[in-house]
Amino acid sequence: MSNIIVEGGRPLNGSLSPSANKNAVLPVLCATLLTQAPVTLSNVPDITDVHLMLDFFRKLGSEVAVDFDTGKVRLHHGPGIRPDAVLPVGMRSSVMLIPPMLHRFGQAILETDAKGCTLGSREIDPHIDLFKAFGATVHGAAGNVVIEMAGQAQAIHHWLDYASVTTTENFIMCALSAQGTSRLINAACEPHVQELCAFLTSMGVKLTGTGTSTITVEGGIPLAEAHHSFEEDFHEVATFLALSAMTGGDMRIRNGVPHHFPLLDRTFAKFGVTVEHKDGWSRVAARDPHVQRPFTAHMLPKVEAAPWPYIPADLLPIFIALGACTNGSMLYWNKVYEGALGWSSELSKFGVQTVLCDPHRLITLGSSDHLTPAEVESPYIIRVAIALLMVACAVPGRSTILNADPIRRAHPRFAENLCALGADVEWVGTRQSDAG
Ligand SMILES: CC(=O)N[C@H]1[C@@H](OP(=O)(O)OP(=O)(O)OC[C@H]2O[C@@H](n3ccc(=O)[nH]c3=O)[C@H](O)[C@@H]2O)O[C@H](CO)[C@@H](O)[C@@H]1O
Numbered sequence: 001m002s003n004i005i006v007e008g009g010r011p012l013n014g015s016l017s018p019s020a021n022k023n024a025v026l027p028v029l030c031a032t033l034l035t036q037a038p039v040t041l042s043n044v045p046d047i048t049d050v051h052l053m054l055d056f057f058r059k060l061g062s063e064v065a066v067d068f069d070t071g072k073v074r075l076h077h078g079p080g081i082r083p084d085a086v087l088p089v090g091m092r093s094s095v096m097l098i099p100p101m102l103h104r105f106g107q108a109i110l111e112t113d114a115k116g117c118t119l120g121s122r123e124i125d126p127h128i129d130l131f132k133a134f135g136a137t138v139h140g141a142a143g144n145v146v147i148e149m150a151g152q153a154q155a156i157h158h159w160l161d162y163a164s165v166t167t168t169e170n171f172i173m174c175a176l177s178a179q180g181t182s183r184l185i186n187a188a189c190e191p192h193v194q195e196l197c198a199f200l201t202s203m204g205v206k207l208t209g210t211g212t213s214t215i216t217v218e219g220g221i222p223l224a225e226a227h228h229s230f231e232e233d234f235h236e237v238a239t240f241l242a243l244s245a246m247t248g249g250d251m252r253i254r255n256g257v258p259h260h261f262p263l264l265d266r267t268f269a270k271f272g273v274t275v276e277h278k279d280g281w282s283r284v285a286a287r288d289p290h291v292q293r294p295f296t297a298h299m300l301p302k303v304e305a306a307p308w309p310y311i312p313a314d315l316l317p318i319f320i321a322l323g324a325c326t327n328g329s330m331l332y333w334n335k336v337y338e339g340a341l342g343w344s345s346e347l348s349k350f351g352v353q354t355v356l357c358d359p360h361r362l363i364t365l366g367s368s369d370h371l372t373p374a375e376v377e378s379p380y381i382i383r384v385a386i387a388l389l390m391v392a393c394a395v396p397g398r399s400t401i402l403n404a405d406p407i408r409r410a411h412p413r414f415a416e417n418l419c420a421l422g423a424d425v426e427w428v429g430t431r432q433s434d435a436g
């Protein structure tokens, strides 16, 4: 377990280039296994989930060339690869290795429930339904599921119970290997799903509906050699913008995806924070942010997290951290996960007043005046470890975030980046494993 010690209360200033989005990088890495053609990727982040995925490819016998200084990764899953490797544990993305494993070897074994962050039950049922619909046989119980595909999958028309990110990505990958044209309704359309679609399109895939709730994929087209450079991670851009506001700093964050930001900007505005996007950079120069009262006077202002194009559930902790350090009350509503708000008790150690209304709704009674440094413990939730670190950066004095390792799953050099912006942040303790 590694911890982070923060000497908080310093304004964060300067410019920063964020990393790529883990949730775009991982499905793209999985999709490379669908082809025997070489693939080159740029801007690949040095994060533990990527390490686990590349180690898995090495165990299959794939050629893997990595240079994390430049972010270049070259992969070649040639005809000689063999399926003798256990899917990585501790991250949800393992479930997206199933379609390429079925495509290459006709079988995939899921020895875990492919659970990542401890946000709730994180069922695999929609995935199982999908594989069965494509013609796979599935046996075993949760914790040891064997999925087999005899012969070529046939195209399907499928309608998801809910707009699941990884199930949509699995649909796309299964559909590529199937005979005929498949269609998915109630597809997820998060920026990372869009980036996977862009990558596959660059490999010659015929796919329509990117960014919408209906995706159509033509199967059976051989994937061509490809090169993809990952976009900036909207999660990381939003995180640093919030940090700028919370610490009273002036930060400029490189941002090539401002088209993803209109609702995020309006959400920042609810906290009295103005975001500017100009010439490929985003900036917050916050002075004394405070929660804005809604037009309808008897309501609490609120941030609702749900599948895209709503505010993503993964960004809710970032806005909770901002609200914790901003005067005024805010209601947060996580419509996705039933176990993602229990960490609010850690916030109270900083003196943040919160009301956990039910598993899905939390109120922060923000009062930036009375916060004190604290020792807090993060659950195994990447964005919560980040959120606790953000509060620690804003509160003057020495705080400790215990069990901060999950940060390394998604954000490369996060503490180093904070230090470059003027923070006093240091990792301490033993690093348990690269799985975080
Ligand atoms: C590797 C990866 O990409 N992980 C992301 C992916 O996980 P993942 O693909 O596992 O998340 P899903 O979109 O399947 O949703 C997660 C859970 O939320 C619940 N649910 C979701 C949507 C909905 O309309 N109703 C509903 O009940 C379900 O219990 C589901 O199990 O998407 C999540 C939701 O954006 C993010 O938190 C994860 O970071």
Ligand SMILES: C=C(OP(=O)(O)O)C(=O)O
Pocket: 022, 023, 090, 091, 092, 093, 115, 116, 117, 118, 314, 382, 383, 410
């Ligand atoms: C929840 C996340 O990851 P995972 O789905 O792997 O748990 C995340 O990226 O915030």
